[in-house]
Amino acid sequence: MDYVIEMLGIRKEFNGFVANDNITLQLARGEIHALLGENGAGKSTLMNVLFGLYQPEAGEIKVNGKPVHITNPNIANDLGIGMVHQHFMLVDTFTVTENIILGNEPKKLGTVNLKQAEQKVRELSEQYGLAVDPSAKIADISVGMQQRVEILKTLYRGAEILIFDEPTAVLTPQEIKELIQIMRALIKEGKSIILITHKLKEIMEVCDRVTVIRKGKGIGTVDVSETNPNHLASLMVGRDVTFTTEKTAAEPKQTVLEVRGLSVNDARGVQAVRDLDLEVRAGEIVGICGVDGNGQSELIEAITGLRKVSAGTIELNGKEITSFKPRKVTESGVAHIPQDRHKHGLVLDYPIGANMVLQTYYQKPFSKSGIMNYKEVYKKANTLIEEFDVRTPSETTLARALSGGNQQKAIIGREVDRNPDLLIAAQPTRGLDVGAIEFIHRRLIEQRDNGKAVLLLSFELDEIMNVSDRIAVIYEGQIVAVVDPKETTEQELGLLMAGSKRGAGERV
């Protein structure tokens, strides 16, 4: 086969920890090659080796059959390797063109020749069907567009091989579809692509071959046409994984959460939730699905007391909790797994044990007449760590040092342990790998089975479809439809999310 890139027997270690152990990845010309692995399996390390950020301890890299030494990213650039990072590296106040030429400005008599650059960006954009406006400001364009700017950046620098690092993590379902088209267009123009991901569906849809790594070791490379998601997942995790979470039919009981005519303004004072009605009953999971920015966050913040309500009422078990302070809401029986676990869910510089009592630290037995009893705190922490399989060296390890999945398990343990009547889970599996996702889904269903009400917010349609008992579609701050996951399709949900109304008689 004609390989543009060959990474042969790569080994990389950090202070005795082997991140990559004898990994081989061969990228054929004109293919989309997936690099699949759980979080922490060593995907990023391998790509950073290719990009010149790390030097391998052993192994060889060949580009177009010739051995090369990539000692820094500039060399990678010169070899035609470009990386589209998961976290965009863009200057918000610059235009698209300015961002693309940053560090590589075409000079004319000492001044930047912006016009020429803009022309080139426009041509590239048209060639690959990216539809990017070269003179738009980054701050004014959507996340999906920003990603295309990152792609343009690599193309502008003459990249022949593009590495996409978890590109769909930040995109809406529509944007994901468009990205897939763009990737196909790139291949058509003769580029080769490495796609780093742990989403099996994407691999099945777009990739030609897939290399799987697990715990730093290369497991092997398979043709996508000869495999299926279950097989890939078991390769990745090292055991059999179930996707469709097993669950019995829901037995909804009394109403736990009742939201009536709720209106909430966002941080800029614009109405984000308008006259919204929602009901969650004991023993059911209601999934809220919608494109990001349609009032989901504001809805949850209003329920949990973090945002002021401008109109409407929120009742929990028949008692009004509208505009309660967060602590009162918590004490009333609401638990909340926040969307952003680093920003809102954990104090990263606290030991994981201390994080386990973030809402209950002032209660007995953790606190007595104003004095903390850390012995009790850590005792509780140890129970939760064991029960929820949080992998941490010890309860005094800083939360920061834990992997994303283990951080999330800790949060869920903490929230579930309070035995709340209502559990709000906002994107509980974002950025997690298959194993962790499975664990978390099981826990959510377990709560439901224990007769609790669960409100799930997710941008992953699969998750919504799999876990929810009812799906509430949110669009422009209103619940536009409530559907039964067994009776709907992704297509229908996609349309509802985009604002097209269902037929009459199916109003909430």
Added chain:
Amino acid sequence: MEKRKFGFAMSMVLAAGTILGACGGGEEEATDNGGGSGENTDKFTVAMVTDVGGVDDKSFNQSAWEGLQAFGEENGLEKGTDGYDYIQSKSDADYKTNLNTAVRNEFDLTYGIGYKLKPAIEEVAKQRTESQFAIVDDVVEGLDNVTSITFKEHEGSFLVGVVAGLQTKSDKIGFVGGIESDLINKFAGGFEAGVKAVNPDADVTIEFAGAFDKADKGQQMASAMYSSGIDIIYHAAGGTGNGVFAEAKSIKETDPEKEVWVIGVDRDQSEEGKVTVDGKEMNVTLTSMVKRVDLAVQDVAKKAMDGEFPGGEVIEYGLDAEGVSIAPTQDNLTEESIAAVDEWTEKIKNGEVEVPTVPSGK
């Protein structure tokens, strides 16, 4: 291996520090027990503790140091703990420490320069009854081992007031004081009286900077005064006064024709007033009220060396003892002013005129 080496090196440094410290302590003990006091019996030693202005304040700290240097030279002493030395204070909390350091180094006489050292001298002198102290610019009462040196600043200020009153063109005269106090009011009061004595129509504006070490503040105040038509400013503000000079000089630089003058204080400040405009050398210092801290310091040191230390006394140096006077540099003075100064000097000396020690408004 490397770490061990590094750790070893570090512990060596630490150990060296400890040893040095220990050695140091030991050595001082040796001087204490041995040579120190014996040597001091045949050689007179004297030290001064500055206030926060430091010995290069171009004012009374510096003047006192010049006096000590002259005294040392006269008597064949060397700078250091066996002769004469100064100890600088960096904050108000340092006075007591420094006075004690002087005592510990067995100086026969220790000066505290400036009224800010009064509480510290009072306290230390009570504790160290064997040592002799002198305070400049303030009075410590009831202690036999402290001499108080004060000056009749109002008399000297009166004379420069006479000069200002005669030589002003605008009949507007300014006074910039440091921190308002009895002492600085003596300057202001005498100056104002001197102006009024020869020029009753002249206006004297009296202002205080609130600090002795803020040249920028002095410059701001001078700028405001000059632009309001004032043509002569007398400053009694230590380092703050340097800003007055700076402002006058910068006015001269932009407009050499403009008549702006500064009257210096404590020392002959004609050096401070020198400015070269278009190759021509000019001087904005009209005259200075010289306070001979150096003479007073020399005088008291001499008395102490001769075994006649005037402990418990207050010595007031005035016109008669040449403790205050106008500066010897008189290039910018008119014949008329020089004559008038002589005339008023006589009048004050023979008691014909009583110079007030506070400004008229007080």
Added chain:
Amino acid sequence: MSKKWAVLAVPVISVLLGLLAGAVIMLVSGNNPAAGYMALWNGAFGDSFYAGETLRQMTPYIFAGLAVAFAFRTGLFNIGVEGQLLVGWLASVWVGVAFELPKVIHLPLAVLAGAAAGAVWGFIPGFLKARLRVHEVIVTIMLNYTALHVTNHFIRNVISDGSDATDVVKESASLRSPFLENLTDFSSLHNGIFLAVIAAIIMWFLLEKTTLGYELRAVGYNQHASEYAGMNVNRNIILSMVISGAFAGIGGSMQGLGTFGNMFINSGFSGIGFDGIAVALLGGNTAVGVVLAALLFGALKVGSLNMPVESGVPNELVEIVIALIIFFVASSYMITWLLSRFKKKEAK
């Protein structure tokens, strides 16, 4: 071991590097570094008098350092320690001068007045930050100047009659200790040093052991998560500045009731509040660290006075050494990097 070791190593190495660089500068400027440092040592610990002076100088440093460290641990940068110290100083002296009470009441009352005044001065930026999101650095810097001029005005026009210093506080409000003075050969060491050590213990206990401390630190590390967890972030910001200001205010009491026994017109800042930032930084914002760093700073400040007398090294050099130490602490990143280099070599 490695982590705990690193925590200690960075400040210790910074200090050593600072001293080393100071030695180089002394050499270059034609002085004898050994003699200079010996004089420094003698001037700081040479005999009981100097040891007493060092401890006396250390006292307000501890309070200033604790104030900065406390605010810092709760996510706030209190640059206003200088101003809080000045108002605390004034308030204690005023209580010390104006009242006639038995010592058991008068002295605590005067210290509490200092704490209260500092707390009020800390409350203002805390409140403005909590309510209006005004950055505390700007407010505290401005309040430093306000404090300077307000206290000067009070001294001249309210507490005294046009004088530039207040009366000396009544014996019943004084921290002066004849016992300590005798012990240290008439140094101005006063009972405040005990208060300072107690304050350090209080800060440690408050932050590490109490429920309030758990909350304050959580807010300091991550305001958002604390808010999500139901903590009242605004209340914590205000409380933190108030407590920090109280520490600073008592630092002022140390000056007013101990070191000076009165207050006088300050033409500029004492610098203790600003040095407090360095003390806190060097001490890693921990109570024990602050006490040790304050001891170092006290020793450097007091010892430096002796350098010109004993060794002829100008004491400005000590300022340079202090500045270099702060520089090396601030660039602790560099030292951490150097340490990791050593470790790597060791591994190979």
